Amino acid sequence: MKAQEENTEMLYSHVSVDCVLLGFDEDKLCVLLVERAGAPDGSTDFKLPGSLIYEHEDLDTAANRVLAETTGIKRMRLKQFRSFGSPTRTANPADMQWLQNALKLNIRRIVTIAYLSLCKIYKKSSLAGRYKSTKWFPIENIPRNLPFDHNQIIEEALKEMRRWVESEPSIVFEFLPLRFTAYQLRRIYEVIYNRKMDVRNFHKKMNTLSYIIPLDEWEEDVSHRAARYYRFDKVKYNQQRSRFNKN
């Protein structure tokens, strides 16, 4: 991280990574954006966290570095999901200007590799790092005019997230704290698939999944019947999965 300021000559100034970090805040699916320093007109201006890669740096490593710089969390589960390389993606003069200000590099074209990662939004997460500020935006009010093609990247990331959940259901638990209620889990599915789910069927389904463990712990201080807590058991999950994936 210090290395970045000191050794810009080590940057490989043709390829970048951008990270779409998704989280759940109460009932809403959110994206983390960072305020971009050195915006042309000084206005508040957000973008996806991202970085050029270093000369000898792997793509996955670069994405992990960006996430660590942004959130302070190391070794998050992340997934490269697509690259964006239209020659016109750096065509906006304001974006070009920013690249020159921020990176002191004269750049013609950047191909970016987009990564997806999921996490729990902690209230306190003022989030360490090199950015002026970071902010969670509910997906329905993301600024419409993000720099480069970041709006498009987020669109694609949302689609990819749905596919990811289908192919590996355990990742939804990345959104949740260690213990969670049936309601929380159900809401996540409802938002992801954009449809109401039947409460009874949902409970029944949870019961059949051996890796969702009911705890003898309940909500406290709620003005209605307290909800049970559950936790996700990774070991049981892997057992159940491998039993099914015979082919």
Place this chain on the structure above:
Amino acid sequence: MKAQEENTEMLYSHVSVDCVLLGFDEDKLCVLLVERAGAPDGSTDFKLPGSLIYEHEDLDTAANRVLAETTGIKRMRLKQFRSFGSPTRTANPADMQWLQNALKLNIRRIVTIAYLSLCKIYKKSSLAGRYKSTKWFPIENIPRNLPFDHNQIIEEALKEMRRWVESEPSIVFEFLPLRFTAYQLRRIYEVIYNRKMDVRNFHKKMNTLSYIIPLDEWEEDVSHRAARYYRFDKVKYNQQRSRFNKN
């Protein structure tokens, strides 16, 4: 294509596309490889068809260009499925040597965007184009030591192809001629999913799919009961799909 020889200065020498073109030959899933001209020791040496991108060229356009140069087919359906950017992927001295011979460029590192495409293998396909020769390799005997990380790219492409078929079943028909028998279709599924499928259940399933149309045409000159031909109806497919995808 002529442009390429004339204007190497227009190449953007940091990003390439590589295409994994899959096809079915009789009963076997095959990958198309091209003979690489200018191999260090003159030995026969295959690789995935690929190219650096041009300065002002979109990634998808570059991939389409590569496929057109390789097969003569324009506007194939293709899918960007992953990028490969390990700094060590160009570490093999023989590969570096070849890059310099073939491209007259001194290249440090190349990030490549991998594309997947499916097609029917025509017997006659000597395949037009800039390559010395092209050859279909059954996946079980692909040369073990393809240059760069091409072996790994093919592995990933096969996984991606399976996911693709699941998310959009119509693409299996890219493997087939306009009219095909139930046997041909079934064999493709058997190879893709690597398990035998029950003949009766398969027929039943085909009947429920409104977009697989039985024709009043049958095989000729076969020494057993002639098989019926079917065709794929794109319009009906889109109707049936959109009815299901309400959300």
Place this chain on the structure above:
DNA sequence: CCAAAAGTGTTTCTCATACACCCATGT
């Protein structure tokens, strides 16, 4: 006792699977 959310069972339908024999054609 009321408001507010948690939790629980049964029925129905659809879809995947398992399984064995007759049919058409060429030699």
Place this chain on the structure above:
DNA sequence: ACATGGGTGTATGAGAAACACTTTTGG
């Protein structure tokens, strides 16, 4: 007539979906 592969129907089980009321708790 026989060898070769093409084509057909039925029965079972698992899982998804539809549907309404009782329970718990705080105020």
